[in-house]
Amino acid sequence: MSDAIHPLRIRDYRLIWLTRFLSVNATVAVVVIIGAQVYQYARTVEGMAPKEAAFLLGLLGLAQFIPFLLLTPVAGLLADRLDRRFVAAASTAVDLGIALTLALANTFEFLSLPLLFALAACHGGARVFIGPSVSAIIPNVVPAESLPRAVAFSSIAWQSGSVIGPAVAGFLLARDPAMPYWYAAVLLAVGMITVLMIRPIPIPPKSELHPVRQMAEGAQFVWRERFLLGCVTLDLFAVLLGGATAMLPAFAYDVLHVGDEGLGLMRGAPGVGAALVALWLGFRPMHRNVGEKMLWAVAVYGGATLTFGLSTSFVLSLSMLALLGAADQVSVFIRSTLIQLNTPDDKRGRVSSISGLAISASNELGEMQSGLAAALLGPVWAVALGGAGAIVVTAIWTVIFPELRRAKTFAPQYRQKEQVR
Template identity: 75%
Template sequence: MSTPTHPLQIRDYRLVWLARFASVAATTAMVVVVAAQTYQIARTDYGYDTKQAAFLIGTLGLAQFIPFLLLTPVAGLVADRMDRRFVGAASSLLDLLVALTLIAANTLGLVSLPLLFVMAALHGAARVFIGPAISSIVPNVVPADILPKAVATGSIAWQSASVLGPALGGFLLARGDALPYVWSAVLLSIAIVGLLFIKPLPLKPKSTEPPLRQISEGARFVWRERFLLGCVSLDLFAVLLGGATAMLPAFAYDVLHVGDEGLGLLRAAPALGAALVALFLAFFPLSRNVGPKMLWAVAIFGAATLAFALSKSFPISLAMLALLGAADQVSVFVRGTLVQLNTPDEMRGRVSSISGLAISASNELGEMQSGLAAGLFGAVWAVALGGVGAIVVTAAWAVLFPELRRAKTFAPQYRHVIPKEGSVP
C-alpha cells in the first residue's frame, strides 16, 4: 500500500473530517439562534433597551463557559484514558438532546430566557469533551509528516461548517423558530455515526497514578513549556478582548438594521474568510517563520475588529469580518499545529483540553467582557475597544514570549521529559 501524501487519502481521517463538519455546522447554527432569540426576547418580552439586551447575550457566554471551566480537567483525562471515538460520540449525543429540547420548546411556544440559558450551559458541557476527543484522534490516524496538512484540512471542515451553519441558521430562523434546531439535530446524528465508524484507536496504557495527579500533569507540562504557554495564552487574551461575534445580534438588529438573515450573514462572514485561508493552507501549508506569522495574524485580527466596529456599511462590515476570520485562521493553523507537534501523544488529550479551555475562555468570557462593555458604552465602542486590546496584547506577547518570534518551523521544541508511570518527578 502506498504511503498517503494527503490526509484525505486516509479513511479514518475522512470520518473525523465528516464528524467535525457536521458537528460544527449544527452547533454554530444553534449558538447563533440561541443568542438571537435571547436578544429578541429580552427586547420584546422584557422591554430591555439595546445596552441591557447586549449585556444579556454577554452573560449567555458566561453560562457556556462555567461548565467548560469546571469540566476541562476531567475532559482532558477522559480523552487520554478512554476511547476518544466514544467520548466524542457521547458529547455529540448531549448536543443532540439540546437540539431536540429546543425543537419541542419552539414548537410548543415554551421558549424562555431561563430555558435558553440552561441549554447554553448544557452545550458548553458537551463542547468541553468533544474538542479534546476529536483533536486528539487526528494524530493517531495521520502520519506526523502530513499532520500540518491534516490540521489545515480539518480547519476547512471547521470553517466551512462555520459559514454554512450560521448562514442557514439565520435563513431558517426567519422562516420558523424550530427549523434551525431540526437542521442541527440531523447533522449531530451524522456526526455521531461518523465517529462510531472510525476503526479502534491504539489502547492507552493503564495508569497507576491517582486521577488528580494525571490531570495536574497536563497543566504542569504547559506551564513549564513557555513555548506552549505563549501559544495558548496569546489566543486566550487576544480573542478575549477582540471578539466581535458576541455583539453581532446588536449590530444586526440595532446598528446595521439587517434582521435575521443579515445576522446569519454577519455570523458566517468570519468563517468564510477563515475557510478560504484554510483551503489554501491545506495545499500550501506554512512551513517557515511560523511564529512571526502567527503574531502578525493576531495583530491583523485586532485591526479588522476595530474597523468592523466603526463601520456603518453592511458590505464593509462583512468584508472586515471576513478579514478578521482569515487572520484568525492563520493563527489557528499555526497554533494548532505547534500544540499537536510539541506535545507527546500520552499528554495530547490533557494539553488539548487546556488549549480548548483557553479557546472557550477567549470566546465565552470574551462574550461576557463584550456584554459588560456594551452595557457601559454600547456595542460599537465595546467591540472597538476590544480590537485595540487585541493589538496591544499581540505586541506584549511578542516581548514576553520571544520563543514565539523565534519559531521558524513546526519542529517539536518541548524540553521537559514526561515522567513515566509510577516514577517520581
C-alpha cells in the same frame, strides 16, 4: 512534504473531517440562534433597551463558560484514558438532546430566557468533551509529516461548517424559529454515526498516578513549556478582548438594521475568510517563520475587529468579519499544529483540553467582557476598543514570549530538549 501522504487519502481522517464538519455546522447554528433568541426575547417580550439586551448576550457567554471551566480537567483525562470515539459520540448525543429540546420549545411555545440559558450551559458542558477527543485522534491516524496539511483541511471542515451553519440557521429562523434546531438535530445524529465508524484508537497505557495528579500533569506540562504556554495564552487574551461575534445580534438588529438574514450572513462571514485561507493552507501549508506569522495574524485580527466595530456599512462590516476570520485561521493553523507536534501522545488529550479551555475562555469570557463593555459604552465602542486591545496584547506577547517569534518551523521543541539532555 511533497512525499507525505495526503490526509484525505486516509479513511479514518475522512471520517474525522466529516464528523467535525457536521458537528460544527450544527452546534454553531444552535449557538447563533440561541443568542438571537435571547436578544430578541429581551427586546420584545421583556422590553429591554439595546444595552441591557446586549449585556444578556455577555451573560449567555458566561453561562457556557462555567461548565466548560469546571469539566475541562475531566475531559482531558477521559480523552487520554478512554476510547476517544466514544467520548466524542457521547458529547454529541448531549448536543443532539439540546437541539431537540429547543426545537420542541419553539414548536409548542414554551421557550423562555431561563430555558435558553440552561441549555446554553449544557452545550458548554458537552462541547468540552468533543474538542479534545476529536483533536487527539488526528495525530493517531495521520503521519507526523502530513499533520500540518491535516490541520489545515480539518480547519476547512470547521470553517465551512461555521459558514453554512449560521447562514442556513438565519434563513430558517426568519421562516420558523423551530427549523434551525431540527436542522441541527439531523446533522448531529449523522455526526454520531461517523465518529463511531472510525477504527478503534490505541489507548495509552494506564497511569499509576491518582486521577487528580494525572489532570494536573497536563497543566504542569504546559506551564513548564513556555513555548506552549505562549501559544495558548496569546489566543486567550487576544480573543478575550477582540471578540466581536457575541455582539452580532446587536449590530444586526440595532446598528446595521439587517435583520435575521443579515445576522446569518454576518455570523458566517468570518468562516468564509477562514475557509478560504484553510483551503489555501491545505494545498500550500506554511513551513517557515511560523511564529512571526502567528503574531502578525493576531494583530491583523485585532485591526479588523476595530474597523468592524466602527463601520456603518454592511458591506464593509462583512469584509472586516471575513478578514478577521482569515487572520484568525492563520493563527489557529499555526497554533494547532505547534501544540499537536509539541505534545507527547500520552498527554495530548489533556493538553488539547487546556488549549480548548483557553479558546472557550477567550470566546465565552470575551462575550461576557463585550456584554459588560456594551452595557457601559454600547456595542459599537465595546467591539472597537476590544480590537485595539487585541493589538496591544500581541505587542506585549512578542516581548514576554520571545520563543514565539523565534519559532521558524513546526519541529517538536520538547524532543529537541530531550536530545540535548
